Amino acid sequence: NSTEKDHNEGLYKGLKTFTMKPGDKFATIMVPNSTLEALLADPETPDANKIPIFSLSLLNPAYDMYFGQLAKIDEIGNAFVFEDMLLDADSDRDYNDLIVQITGVSVYAPTLDNPELGFSYDWRMVENPVIPHIIVSEPDPETLWMTVTLKSPADIIVYDPAGRYIGKNGGTIPGATFEFDKNGHQIVSLPAVEWTESGYYRIVLQGINGGGLYHLELKGFKGKTEISSQETPFTIEPHQTLVTFVSAEDFLDFGTVEFDAPTAPLSFEETSLLFDFDADGDTDDADIAKISAIWNSCVGDEKYDQFYDLDGDGCITVMDIMQVTTNITPDQSGEDSE
Incomplete structure (x- = not known):
C-alpha cells in the first residue's frame, strides 16, 4: 500500500520446503507485530495488535466476521496474501502484508476479486518487487538456469551482474531461491539474466564453524537438462571471505559455468582485503x-x-x-x- 511508509519493502526470504503425505491438511497462523515465541511467553497479551490471525476463520475471534483474512491471487498461481489487521478492528484491507506462495498443494481461499473482501487498494496494478518471486512455472525447455551448491563449512552469497543478491538471509534476485538440503548443503538456484554488457555472477564464500575443506559445485541447465558442471574442493579459514566469478556472457551464450579457484577479495592495487564481506x-x-x-x-x-x-x-x-x-x-x- 503506497500510503504505508514501508510499502514495497522487505527481503525475499527464499524457498522453504516441507514434507507432507498425500491427504495431509494444514492451516497457517500469523502473529502481527510480534513472534510466536513472544506470544507463547505471554499468551494472554492485551495488545490487540499482537493477536494471532489464522487462515481457518473458526479460530479467529467472532469467526463469522472473519471471512477472508487469507486471500488468493488468482492470476499468479498458488500465491496468497494475509491481511494483518483483524477485519473488525479498523482493518485497512490492503491484503499486502504477508505474501507467500505454496506449491504442491490445493488451497481453498477467496480470491482478491471477491467483492465480500472489501479489497481497498489494488497493489497488483503498480510496480511491486514481490511479484517476480512468486510467478513460478515449470522451466521452458530452452530456459537457461544454474545452481550453486556449497558443501560446508561456509556460507554462500551470490550476486548477479546487476548487483542483486541471494543468500541465507534472503535476497533481491527475481526468481532466485536459496535452500538447505537434507545434508545441510546450501543451494542457490539462479535464472539466466539478460545482460546487455559483459558481466559476472560473483560467488562469495564466508568461512564459519572453524573453517576447513569445502566443495563448491556449479551446474548449468537448459530446461531440465544438465549441460555443464564443475565441482572443486577448496579450504577456507574461519571469518575468511573468498570469491570467484562466473561469466554471465558465457552462461547465456554457451550454458557454461566454469570458475577459478576462490581467492581473497583484492583491492584496486591487488592487495588482499580482510573485511570485504561482499567481495566487491x-x-x-x-x-x-x-x-x-x-x-x-x-x-x-x-x-x-x-x-x-x-x-x-x-x-x-x-x-x-x-x-x-x-x-x-x-x-x-x-x-x-x-
Missing part, C-alpha cells in the same frame, strides 16, 4: 553496515552470525566492528577525503 573490491561503508546491523547480538540470538564474530567471544561487539572500520580501503578516486 573494497572494504567500505557497506561492509561496516553488514556487521553493525547485528551489533550487540550473541550466541542464541536470532540475529547472531558467527561469521561476523571476528574475535570469537560469542557476541558481536564494538571490538568486532572496530576491526572493520580500521581497515577501510583508502579512496581510489584521487580526491581528498574529508
